[in-house]
Amino acid sequence: MAREKESVVGRRGLLAAGAGIAGVGIGMAGGTAIAAGREQEPQQPTPGDRTYPFHGEHQAGIVTPAQDRLHFAAFDVTTASRTELIALLQAWTLAAARMTQGQGAGSIGATSGDYDAPPDDTGEAIGLPPSGLTITFGFGPSLFLDDRGRDRFKINKRRPVALQRLPHFPGDQLVAEQSDGDLCIQACADDPQVAVHAIRNLARIGFGTVALRWSQLGFGRTSSTSTSQQTPRNLFGFKDGTANLKAEHRQDVDDHVWVRRGADPRANWLAGGSYLITRKINMSVETWDRQSLREQETVIGRTKAEGAPLSGGTEFSRPDFELKGRSGPMIATDSHVRVAHPSQNNGAQMLRRGYNFFDGSTRLGRMDAGLFFMAYVTDPRTHYIPIQNKVARDAMAEYLQHTGSAIFAIPPGTQPGQYVGQSLFT
Amino acid sequence: MAREKESVVGRRGLLAAGAGIAGVGIGMAGGTAIAAGREQEPQQPTPGDRTYPFHGEHQAGIVTPAQDRLHFAAFDVTTASRTELIALLQAWTLAAARMTQGQGAGSIGATSGDYDAPPDDTGEAIGLPPSGLTITFGFGPSLFLDDRGRDRFKINKRRPVALQRLPHFPGDQLVAEQSDGDLCIQACADDPQVAVHAIRNLARIGFGTVALRWSQLGFGRTSSTSTSQQTPRNLFGFKDGTANLKAEHRQDVDDHVWVRRGADPRANWLAGGSYLITRKINMSVETWDRQSLREQETVIGRTKAEGAPLSGGTEFSRPDFELKGRSGPMIATDSHVRVAHPSQNNGAQMLRRGYNFFDGSTRLGRMDAGLFFMAYVTDPRTHYIPIQNKVARDAMAEYLQHTGSAIFAIPPGTQPGQYVGQSLFT
Numbered sequence: 001m002a003r004e005k006e007s008v009v010g011r012r013g014l015l016a017a018g019a020g021i022a023g024v025g026i027g028m029a030g031g032t033a034i035a036a037g038r039e040q041e042p043q044q045p046t047p048g049d050r051t052y053p054f055h056g057e058h059q060a061g062i063v064t065p066a067q068d069r070l071h072f073a074a075f076d077v078t079t080a081s082r083t084e085l086i087a088l089l090q091a092w093t094l095a096a097a098r099m100t101q102g103q104g105a106g107s108i109g110a111t112s113g114d115y116d117a118p119p120d121d122t123g124e125a126i127g128l129p130p131s132g133l134t135i136t137f138g139f140g141p142s143l144f145l146d147d148r149g150r151d152r153f154k155i156n157k158r159r160p161v162a163l164q165r166l167p168h169f170p171g172d173q174l175v176a177e178q179s180d181g182d183l184c185i186q187a188c189a190d191d192p193q194v195a196v197h198a199i200r201n202l203a204r205i206g207f208g209t210v211a212l213r214w215s216q217l218g219f220g221r222t223s224s225t226s227t228s229q230q231t232p233r234n235l236f237g238f239k240d241g242t243a244n245l246k247a248e249h250r251q252d253v254d255d256h257v258w259v260r261r262g263a264d265p266r267a268n269w270l271a272g273g274s275y276l277i278t279r280k281i282n283m284s285v286e287t288w289d290r291q292s293l294r295e296q297e298t299v300i301g302r303t304k305a306e307g308a309p310l311s312g313g314t315e316f317s318r319p320d321f322e323l324k325g326r327s328g329p330m331i332a333t334d335s336h337v338r339v340a341h342p343s344q345n346n347g348a349q350m351l352r353r354g355y356n357f358f359d360g361s362t363r364l365g366r367m368d369a370g371l372f373f374m375a376y377v378t379d380p381r382t383h384y385i386p387i388q389n390k391v392a393r394d395a396m397a398e399y400l401q402h403t404g405s406a407i408f409a410i411p412p413g414t415q416p417g418q419y420v421g422q423s424l425f426t
Numbered sequence: 427m428a429r430e431k432e433s434v435v436g437r438r439g440l441l442a443a444g445a446g447i448a449g450v451g452i453g454m455a456g457g458t459a460i461a462a463g464r465e466q467e468p469q470q471p472t473p474g475d476r477t478y479p480f481h482g483e484h485q486a487g488i489v490t491p492a493q494d495r496l497h498f499a500a501f502d503v504t505t506a507s508r509t510e511l512i513a514l515l516q517a518w519t520l521a522a523a524r525m526t527q528g529q530g531a532g533s534i535g536a537t538s539g540d541y542d543a544p545p546d547d548t549g550e551a552i553g554l555p556p557s558g559l560t561i562t563f564g565f566g567p568s569l570f571l572d573d574r575g576r577d578r579f580k581i582n583k584r585r586p587v588a589l590q591r592l593p594h595f596p597g598d599q600l601v602a603e604q605s606d607g608d609l610c611i612q613a614c615a616d617d618p619q620v621a622v623h624a625i626r627n628l629a630r631i632g633f634g635t636v637a638l639r640w641s642q643l644g645f646g647r648t649s650s651t652s653t654s655q656q657t658p659r660n661l662f663g664f665k666d667g668t669a670n671l672k673a674e675h676r677q678d679v680d681d682h683v684w685v686r687r688g689a690d691p692r693a694n695w696l697a698g699g700s701y702l703i704t705r706k707i708n709m710s711v712e713t714w715d716r717q718s719l720r721e722q723e724t725v726i727g728r729t730k731a732e733g734a735p736l737s738g739g740t741e742f743s744r745p746d747f748e749l750k751g752r753s754g755p756m757i758a759t760d761s762h763v764r765v766a767h768p769s770q771n772n773g774a775q776m777l778r779r780g781y782n783f784f785d786g787s788t789r790l791g792r793m794d795a796g797l798f799f800m801a802y803v804t805d806p807r808t809h810y811i812p813i814q815n816k817v818a819r820d821a822m823a824e825y826l827q828h829t830g831s832a833i834f835a836i837p838p839g840t841q842p843g844q845y846v847g848q849s850l851f852t
Contacts, residue, residue, distance in 0.1 A: 071784070110730035115720040122715055123663020123730055124782070127656065192618070192645035196784050200793065204715050211791030217645065217784055219618035230553070237536070237549020289548055289630050294541040304536035304549055356550070358497070358622050358643055359785070365637030367626065
């Protein structure tokens with residue numbers, strides 16, 4: 001847990017101190033302390049030096065331009081004490097605020113002189129730049145009412161109506177060990193070691209209060225969340241997320257991502273927050289790879305090289321679902337782009353933020369690989385469930401198996417001095 | 427399998443072609459073709475543009491400065507046909523030569539106009555730079571003599587004497603599904619999507635000839651193999667590989683890494699090659715994190731911040747194993763740095779090239795994480811087995827579980843027109 005003593009020496013500053021250069025001793029105040037730490041360094045800033053503010057109206061890691069790598073973890077709370085749960089959220093908040101600014105998880109470190117204590121920080125990110133790390137916390141339905149129907153933390157009366165375990169979708173083959181969870185943490189960074197370090201240190205802080213239920217590494221982002229980003233590719237080799245919501249489109253984000261005050265009167269604590277849906281989607285890549293280019297493009301509804309809709313144009317051209325070809329519409333009626341498109345779903349859009357994964361091989365010698373789907377939405381009942389019920393039957397579904405599923409309420413951002421989710425407990 | 431038709435358009439050139447810019451049509455000649463492809467691009471070169479030659483005296487990916495990310499795969503050969511095995515090695519060689527230079531796995535691609543064929547390349551690396559990709563191939567003992575004692579490919583008379591399944595070491599808790607293999611491929615790159623793409627496409631080429639036995643993603647390198655690199659950290663938070671062999675020390679590399687002609691008269695085909703040992707080492711990070719800084723540093727024998735030996739100095743100071751402290755030597759007799767040090771092991775050095783891994787959680791809610799150890803050595807009988815027998819009993823061993831183990835003979839490099847391992851079959 002966090003200790004009182006405070007240090008301002010960032011991860012690189014710590015290294016410098018270890019080499020004999022005295023650390024600075026001013027009070028920590030978010031960006032200021034980091035800036036002070038940086039002044040010790042003559043190096044030029046690199047993309048790895050990027051930091052995002054931890055505090056704000058919304059949690060970081062949602063409309064933040066999607067970083068390249070992911071470590072996601074879901075936890076079960078092993079205590080029934082509301083006080084201990086709150087203490088955990090307070091400790092997590094402090095550590096997350098530090099780590100996202102490039103500091104260690106706590107102030108007792110490898111150079112703090114406390115030889116008799118375990119260091120607060122596990123150390124594997126010492127010397128690495130902040131790498132754009134964001135840490136985002138969420139609350140699962142079982143935090144409010146557990147599998148045995150207990151309201152352990154006296155919060156169920158404030159449970160959002162929309163925060164329900166997702167229904168069974170066609171083709172679901174869910175594995176309990178890859179699904180659900182009382183709490184979640186999403187760590188995104190441009191360096192995977194920084195993301196792993198964050199999850200590991202938060203899990204460590206939670207030792208005795210939470211147990212790691214499942215976790216997922218994502219090696220490549222599959223969505224852009226900013227107009228400044230190129231569209232990446234998924235393991236079918238196609239661009240993914242061309243039509244994704246972008247942070248710059250503020251009105252769309254307000255309409256489709258954030259929870260509005262008053263939307264659910266008993267859950268106003270969630271205003272400014274969101275809902276996160278995660279789905280572990282195994283892709284039958286061996287089968288996919290045996291399909292002709294024509295078949296692949298027909299299934300997706302876009303060209304493989306450019307990502308343009310089969311109705312013509314370039315990547316960002318609007319698909320023309322009416323345009324006829326020699327044998328039916330140019331964009332097949334069961335193509336993924338058509339079935340999932342907002343124009344076919346009452347205008348509903350998601351902020352997708354998924355990652356490619358590769359978890360080894362199955363017992364059949366096949367690749368255990370695919371897409372760890374993540375989407376932030378204002379309401380899963382309008383923005384995810386009806387759409388998933390449709391895409392679960394589209395032409396692409398034949399090549400997919402959904403093996404993990406979870407939903408979390410994502411509290412709004414915090415201000416300095418607050419802890420994440422505080423509005424739920426006060 | 428590779429087709430005759432050849433294309434010179436690299437991954438970025440393919441994108442450009444898809445956007446309407448004509449690809450160039452000159453003959454492929456390794457670096458030349460790539461350079462030509464680059465001339466289409468106005469962008470400045472980035473570290474991602476780095477390429478290493480595929481051909482050479484030794485395979486790339488051994489003394490190459492260790493890239494940041496790893497995808498490693500071990501395969502079982504499912505055919506008993508020597509001809510099919512050779513055909514596979516030929517196809518792998520062609521595809522690897524292409525991919526390491528930033529091209530797709532084959533020439534039939536998303537813009538080649540072959541709509542009725544599956545593309546040769548799976549596509550997820552289209553648009554990504556080469557990212558320093560190296561692909562390194564190896565042959566396991568079971569390729570020569572399988573578990574049923576069969577010499578399927580008529581090569582056992584040329585099996586190197588030193589290529590034997592590793593013995594059981596103290597504390598080994600090996601899992602068969604994470605151990606051994608007839609063939610291995612190591613893909614290292616600075617972008618994990620590029621490394622995963624390489625393994626996936628080679629596995630695809632092998633479909634019907636090999637089955638994926640196990641694979642391992644490594645998110646962070648734990649060794650430097652060049653004096654130009656900073657020493658990275660393992661999941662104990664300590665610098666790892668400070669005393670590692672470096673490529674610039676040519677004589678040491680010649681003495682400790684490469685197999686010399688005549689070293690094993692029946693295996694001169696391996697001259698210029700090496701032996702690769704892989705060990706999946708699970709680290710009990712939860713237990714480790716509860717130890718005081720003093721205990722951690724005593725176990726390792728170095729300081730955590732700087733990585734200096736406890737006998738004093740800085741990271742690269744020579745450890746003084748004789749220096750006495752108040753209660754015994756400053757560097758404890760069972761510390762890892764002492765037990766593993768070349769001076770305590772007849773001067774034997776390894777070229778370590780390991781990576782951190784995080785594979786989720788165990789059934790106990792612990793982290794399934796640690797070090798995927800890889801070391802290249804001239805002879806495992808002198809350079810690995812005796813040392814592992816000692817470090818398996820050092821102070822650090824209490825925090826480790828070895829769960830995977832494999833050994834491979836790494837053939838020498840190839841010249842254009844040759845296939846990898848050709849010297850074994852001719």
